[in-house]
Amino acid sequence: MGILTSDKIKEYFLKSSDDKLIVTPILDPDTQLGLTTIDLRLGPKFKVDLRTREPVIDLNDERPIETFFDHTYRNFGERFLLYPNQLVLASTFEYVKLPKDLFGLLITRSSWNRLGINLTSIVQPGYAGVLTLELMNKSSNPIALYVGLRLVQLCLFTVEGTNSDQYITQSISKYVAHSEPKTSNISEDKDIEILNNKFRNTIRH
Amino acid sequence: MLTSELSYLNGLINDLYDFEEELKRLSLKVYPSPVLKQFITKELIPIVLNIRDIFIKDKAKLDEDPHYNISAKTKAAEIIWSSGYLQHFAWAISESNIKSYPLEIMSFFKDLIHELDTSNFEILAVPSHEINFSFSEVWLPLKDYLEKNIGLKSNNETLLIKLTFPHTHRHNLFLSCIYAHEIGHYFDRRNDFWGDIFTKVIKDRFILKKFKPILRTSSDVDNDAIRIVILQKVLGSWIREAIADCFAVCLLGPAYVYSTMEFNIFSSGRQQFHNNLLMNIYSLTHPPNHLRNNFQVKLLKELGLFRVLNNRLKNEITEYNDQINKSASYYRDSETRLDLDDTLYLVENKEFYDVIEELWKSTLTPIKSRVKSFLKNNVMTPKQVEEALRLAEERIKLAVPPNEYEGKAASVPAILNAGWFARLQYRADMEKVLNNIKGEKADYNFLENLNSLIRYALYASQVHKRWQE
Amino acid sequence: MVMSILNMREDYQINQPLGFNTHILLEALQKMKNHEGLDELEAATMKYTVDFLSVVISFCEGENKRYMAGMSGPEAFSLFVRTLAESFTLEGVKQQAEDFKNLLDTLNQCGSISDQEWNKLNKWIHSLMDIEYQWSSAERFSRWRL
Structure with missing residues (x-):
């Protein structure tokens, strides 16, 4: 597994159909394509976490996680204030589709890290959609973000091994062509069912 | 309580106090548009005060002299209030909803209005629970009406375009092509195309004679005017x-x-x-x-x-x-x-x-x-249809949004057409790419995925186009 | 569009307000008859009424002029026809509009018209009042509560 340089990234852009890497639209290729990264911009839609009357996110509750968030949007170039310790789900402006042999690592650009916004997230091979950004301001001051600013960078790695097809299937069935930030789908996690059936509901004293 | 002119006038005045309070509350709510807030504080509230003053003056005269004849201006103001015109206008502002706004498709139509009509306008997006689309300008007729009926003038020339759309279908871009029909009605109303065309047709009296009898009344009326x-x-x-x-x-x-x-x-x-x-x-x-x-x-x-x-x-x-x-x-x-x-x-x-x-x-x-x-x-060109055919085949079919064409932002007509072309031709191909197109919700999910891709493409292409300009 | 395809209600409501107020018009005429001066709104109402009749006359001559935002020549014509006591040919409608317009002009300039002419004008304005009242009572703007 090695990190892709800009030359390799460009090669992937030119491949055909399923093997092709897609990052669209890249508004300013000269500044967005770095030596080993692609800078991605902040998209217009936001999901802001809410304090609610039943404030517990519990996988065993039927309440959808979506209800813990309020939706809003800003136009391109418009300001969005990120308050300290507030969780906001945003997304990249760009739509990304990885071929089955690439794996992505998404991290905040260092200039934003130093202001107190840092996120790291992985992008599975075969993923198609905008990339959800879990924004959290760890400084003590609100930070003004502007839609369209380059906020994160995507590093790409080649995947080694032979079972990548299965990996893609699982990944795509979970994340399908999203065009806006996606809240957690942790409630679809099968582990909770196993835990409930095998342990929680049959506690052995 | 007696039914009298005085008691009716009292009721109207009280209604207007209520309405003023409601408007003040609404002015605090109309986030985030300063234009709408200004409409309420600078236009609607003064109108309400003006109408109420007209009523109050006549009420004072009626208090003094029970035989006083209600003035013509009070009657004119009463007609304005009773028609509900003002209240409907305020209702449209109160119902406008920025969160349910069909943002992506509307940008295209906003640009069109900007180019072909005026840049001085604001959209009031009013979600409806009915399957109902409409597009109409609501301020100018009210402004004109107020000036001509009670002499109340305003210099505000900002168009307020009320867009009604079905809330549940707000992201259904396959249905949203109907906005193009509705914006046609809007441009027609603004330019009176139909009035000109109708008047020309009617000039041919011969054809009018061809339908008779068309009316049945107690007395026989059969003439061109009717x-x-x-x-x-x-x-x-x-x-x-x-x-x-x-x-x-x-x-x-x-x-x-x-x-x-x-x-x-x-x-x-x-x-x-x-x-x-x-x-x-x-x-x-x-x-x-x-x-x-x-x-x-x-x-x-x-x-x-x-x-x-x-x-x-x-x-x-x-x-x-x-x-x-x-x-x-x-x-x-x-x-x-x-x-x-x-x-x-x-x-x-x-x-x-x-x-x-x-x-x-x-x-x-x-x-x-x-x-x-x-x-x-x-006017759409054959080249844009060809663009749409390629966008459908080269992008949507592979679950990639059709926002770019040959390195440039794709055109909105091409994107919407590409959505239709993919829907009609590439379902089987997309089933292979997107694993959620199966089971009893297969059809629904297929359309949701397509909608999602087109919606994204509409937004991204418009940003991309402006970036390149 | 969608609802209007489904919606088969085809009543003929009056869906446009007149471009002037008939009560103000009547009061203005009364003042002129009494040789009293008109205020700004009354003078303007006289003008709006003449404009309305001019749009109707133009339409009868085959020309579409817009009367106000939301009312074109054919619509002004239809409203006018509905205020007439008898049914007329197109030429007859035009003649009626011209007659009313002339009466208003005469009254404006000389301050007097014959009793017969006054009654005719008065009757017409009362028909207009009916139209205006119907328009304001149609509950067209039903969802008005905030």
Whole structure:
């Protein structure tokens, strides 16, 4: 597994159909394509976490996680204030589709890290959609973000091994062509069912 | 309490105090548009105060002299208040919802208004629980009305365009091509195309004589003036529909035709479902579907947008056109459907229908020429259809949004058409790429995925275009 | 569009307000008859009424002029026809509009018209009042509560 340089990234852009890497639209290729990264911009839609009357996110509750968030949007170039310790789900402006042999690592650009916004997230091979950004301001001051600013960078790695097809299937069935930030789908996690059936509901004293 | 002029006036004054309070509350709520806030504080509240002052002055006179005759200005102000015009205006502002706004498609239409009409406007997006789309300017008629009826003037020339759309279908871009029809109505109203075309048609008196008797009244009235009143209502409405259809076909080409087909299948299908009868009946406000569809398809061909489609896509249109023409039941005999007054009834029959159809058809050529010259280079081109075909095949089919074409932002008409082309041709291919197209929700999920891709593409392409400008 | 396809209600409501107020018009005429001066709104109302009739006359001559935002020549014509006591030919409608316009002009310039002419004008304005009242009572703007 090695990190892709800009030359390799460009090669992937030119491949055909399923093997092709897609990052669209890249508004300013000269500044967005770095030596080993692609800078991605902040998209217009936001999901802001809410304090609610039943404030517990519990996988065993039927309440959808979506209800813990309020939706809003800003136009391109418009300001969005990120308050300290507030969780906001945003997304990249760009739509990304990885071929089955690439794996992505998404991290905040260092200039934003130093202001107190840092996120790291992985992008599975075969993923198609905008990339959800879990924004959290760890400084003590609100930070003004502007839609369209380059906020994160995507590093790409080649995947080694032979079972990548299965990996893609699982990944795509979970994340399908999203065009806006996606809240957690942790409630679809099968582990909770196993835990409930095998342990929680049959506690052995 | 006595029913009297004084008690009625008191009631009106109290209503206006209530309304003022409501408006003040609303002005705090209309986030995030400063324009709407200003409309309330600088326009609506002063109007309410002005009307209330008119009432209060007469109330004082009535208090002094119970035989005082209510002034003409108070009566005029009462008509304004009772019509609900003001309240409806405020209601539209209060219902406008920025979160449910069909943002992506509306940007296209905003640009169009900006280019062809004015840049001084604000959109009031009002979600509806009905399947109802409409597009109308609400401020200028109210402003004009207030000035002419109670002398209240305003210098505010900002257009407030009320957009009504079905909340549940706000992201259904396959249905949203209907906005192109509605914006056609908007441009028509702003420019009075239909009034000009109707007036020209009516100049030919000979054809007027062809429908008689059209009225049945206690005394026999059979004259051109009454015929024109009927035609203004029926033919006038039909012309407006043709103008709106013409706008929509010129703007969005095949995508609009597919959208109307889908809706018509839904409404005809419902009739078939309940009555086991496929009907294609006209109404006094709309031509029958087969006439409209024939007009749309003919226009599509004239613009060169049909010949560039592949056979699969052409067949979809021609098969529907055949079916709707076969199902036609063109007129119905009826005597009382258009109630003009207590004394006048329209007798609808084949003669009447034939005249309306003939007159309507005679308006189609001037309609096309007026609309095309108004839209200038916004008329869709065969090249854009070709662009759409490639976007569907090279991007949507692979679950990639159709926002870019040959390194540039794709055009909105091409994106919407690409969505339709993919829907009609590439379902099997997309099933292989997107794993959620299976089970009982397969069809629903397929459309959701397509909608998501097109929605994204619409937004991204418009940003991309502005970036490149 | 969608609803209007489904919606088969085809009543003929009056869906446009007149471009002037009939009560103000009547008061203005009364003042002129009494040789009293008109205020700004009354003078303007006289003008709006004449404009309305001019749009109707133009339409009868085959020319569409817009009367106000939301009312074109054919619509003004239809409203006018509905205020007439008898049914007329197109030429007859035009003649009526011209007659009313001339009466208003005469009254404006000389301050007097014959009783017969006054009654005719008065009757017409009362028909207009009916139209205006119907328009304001139609509950067209039903969802008004905030």
